[in-house]
Amino acid sequence: MGLRYHHLAFGPEAVVRQEAAGSIVAYGADLDEPDQGPQPLGDRELALVRESFQFHMATVTPSGWPYLQYRSGPIGFLHHLGGQTIGFADHRGNQQFVSVGNIADNGKVALFLADLPLKRRLKVFGTARVVDADDDPQLLDRLRDLGNGRRISARCERSIVIEVEAFDWNCSRSLIPQYTDEAVRARISPYIDEINDLRAEVDSLRAQLKAAGEN
Numbered sequence: 725m726g727l728r729y730h731h732l733a734f735g736p737e738a739v740v741r742q743e744a745a746g747s748i749v750a751y752g753a754d755l756d757e758p759d760q761g762p763q764p765l766g767d768r769e770l771a772l773v774r775e776s777f778q779f780h781m782a783t784v785t786p787s788g789w790p791y792l793q794y795r796s797g798p799i800g801f802l803h804h805l806g807g808q809t810i811g812f813a814d815h816r817g818n819q820q821f822v823s824v825g826n827i828a829d830n831g832k833v834a835l836f837l838a839d840l841p842l843k844r845r846l847k848v849f850g851t852a853r854v855v856d857a858d859d860d861p862q863l864l865d866r867l868r869d870l871g872n873g874r875r876i877s878a879r880c881e882r883s884i885v886i887e888v889e890a891f892d893w894n895c896s897r898s899l900i901p902q903y904t905d906e907a908v909r910a911r912i913s914p915y916i917d918e919i920n921d922l923r924a925e926v927d928s929l930r931a932q933l934k935a936a937g938e939n
Contacts, residue, residue: 729890730751733892852887
């Protein structure tokens, strides 16, 4: 059966170039097979969804142009709502409403999620819908809940709900690892503790030497 991601992503011109490069074997070779339908989200995909604190989302303008926006929040702000459905609480922005308008007009979205420290990236195709806060306050409340007593404090006006159609784990070769302040602190914390212990030991030894010299 044909992988849905390949059916959605690889057009005729892409296939021609894959054939010329010899990469058709790895990518578009299954396009002769019927589209197998939405790709089920597995544990690996859901782990990245739950761990994400940022992603990029592309929508399509009525004039046919792609429109890209950056979304971020605390870890856990991107939720798995069950099955093929993911979603997030949409923070109040600059009130241009471009992404929201595009989704209302078309619904097709592409997401780019990356775990930069581990050089992993996931590309997602989906169909999105906008749910205003007044239409489903319970959904928005659920999406603001980060677990363990944590909640999104920013003003949120709507929910964005996405039905995932297809995904692909992309090559990590060109990703440059980047780390959050929290991750850096966690990595260097043992060394800082050791340095502080050594400084305390040095201070103690100096005090002992000084006392011995005075005697």
